[in-house]
Amino acid sequence: MIKHRTLFTALFGIALASGGLQASAASNSDATEGKRLFDQNCQFCHQADAIGKPGFAPSLSNPELLSLSSDKFLLSTIRDGRPGTAMMPFAHLGRTKIEQIVIYLRSLSDVPNRSKEVDAQQDAHGDPRLGKTWFDYICSTCHGKNGDGYLAGGTGTALGNKSFLAIASDGFLRETIKYGRSNTRMLGYSGSAGLANLSDREIDDVIVYMRTLAK
Structure with a gap:
């Protein structure tokens, strides 16, 4: 009985290992296809290996970006684009191909995905008037006075x-x-x-002000 149980455990372990290898192989396959799709659709703006180009397109391989971004954030950005910017929608690729691009982007960094805990943080509460002061003084230099970014000639x-x-x-x-x-x-x-060594309150002031810029 013990021998049979040992044999079963060994076979079960092999099955699990095989499943893991298959999942890993599938992920690698998706990343490879995602790179092909990225090179075909995204590289022109975001450059090789998604490193981006200041004043033209942001880096998509940045570890902090990938750590903070949920899959939903990345998927919806690729699918819907950013109206009013050069980032066009790629909904025509379909969900599977867009997911493969996201898998490829994730493969460019080994930082843990913190998006769940980050998105669960409390909403910002502050004074948009004070936030505007900081935004105009610090953020507008790169992101434009009204947060228009590249369209305003900014590098952000x-x-x-x-x-x-x-x-x-x-x-x-x-x-x-x-x-x-x-x-x-x-x-x-x-x-x-x-x-600038902004306090948490001052940062929240900036965030509240940024929300008023939505257009």
């Missing part, structure tokens, strides 16, 4: 874009302002190492 993305603000949680915005994006021009603005 359009923070006032309605479709972006509709899917970006306050936690997503808060973490980005606090810690920035490594290897990009988006630096952090919190703590002694931050460019």
Whole structure:
């Protein structure tokens, strides 16, 4: 009986291992196809390996971006685009191909996906008038006075874009302002190492003001 149980356990373990290998192989296959789709549809703007180009298209391989972004955020951005910007919708690719592009993007960074805890952060509460002061002083330099981004000649993305603000949680915005994006021009603005050492309240003021820019 013990021998049979041992044999069953061994075979069951092999089955699980095989399932894991198959899942891994499928994921690798999806990432490979996702890269092909990315190169075909996205590379022109976002450059090879999704590194982006300042003033033209953001980096999609940035570890902080991938850590903060939920799959829903990435999927909907690719599917619906960003009306009012150069980011066109790619809904015609269909869900499977868009998911493969997301899998490829995820493969470019090994940072853990923190989007669930980040999106669960409390909503920002603050004074938009104070937020405007900070935005005009700090953020508008790259993102434009009205958050128009590249269209205003800035090197940063359009923070006032309605479709972006509709899917970006306050936690997503808060973490980005606090810690920035490594290897990009988006630096952090919190703590002694931050460019302005904004307090949590001041960051929330900025977020509340940004929400008023939606257009």
